[in-house]
Amino acid sequence: MSGVVERMSDALAPRFAAVRRALGAPERTPRTAVVLGRVLGAGLVICFGTGVYSHLLQHPLGWLPLPTRPVDLYAWTQGLHVAVGTALLPVLLGKLWVVYPRLFTWPPARSVAQIAERASIAVLVASALLQVLMGTLNTFQWYPWPFSFTATHFALSWVLVGAMVVHIGVKLPVIAQYWRRGAETPAATPAAGGEEP
Template sequence: MGSLTERLSNAAGARAAAVRQALDAPERTPRTAVVLGRIVGAGFAVCFLTGIYSHLQQHPLSWLPLPTRPVELYQWTQGIHVAVGTALLPLVLAKLWVVYPRLFAWPPVRRPVDVVERVSVAVLVSTSLLQIVMGVLNTFQWYPWPFSFVRTHWALAWVLVGAIVVHIGVKLPVIVAHWRGLRGADDGH
């Protein structure tokens, strides 16, 4: 049984290496991933903060008075929310393009932290794409789903922020090493 498992692992590892080599491009570096990650993270932070403001305007808390002046404040925050959210679509796709070959790392899990990373990335990618697509469809006031946009968008925002925090925690060594273009970190994205 051990030899069968070893042969399967060797075959899968060779295929994964071939796929990674085929997908290799000079732009797919940890530095590029970190730079795009900073931009995407800042964009999601802006959307999250403006989304909280919007939510509190629509569902006010009695103990939290919000400013009512200038009267255009809500329009500005919503405009920023929509503009940044829409701009995040190509940025998220670019980030995914840069880190896509990591999907074919072999073995896929070496340490327990790799499991956390893979799960957090799955949640992060799926939630971010769903949030962006739902938001864009909301701008057209088209709701091809049977659930409340506002409640779902609000709940997914918190899931997305949690996934971002976990992802940053797992990837912190790579982020720190490539934050200002320093060399010497592992090749993880």
């Protein structure tokens, strides 16, 4: 069995490396990923806060009084929610474009911790894409699914925020390294297998 795995690994490793080289671009650096991640994270926090506010106004908790004044407060928060959520679509796609070559590392995971990290990233990406898609379709008042939009959007927002917290915790050393402007890396780093968020 071990021989089969080794032959398979020997056959796949050069192919994965070729794909990563083909996907290489000067913009795909850890610094770019961190900058886009900062914008994306801030936007998600704004959307989460305004979304929770909206949900709690629609489904109030007796013990939690929420401000309802000025009269236009709800309209402002929902306008902010929709505007920021819509603006996050290109930022999310840009972040995914920057980190996409990391999908083609070989072996995909070297430890249980890396398997858990990849699983958490899968949850993060899937929930982020689904939230943006559902929110966009909601702005058109088109619901092609059989479940409640508000309940699902609210529950999925907690999954997304939890996955984001896990992702930030796992990638904190990389984020700290590339947070400041002067921390640039050579363009070949991501394609060569360098760590990126």
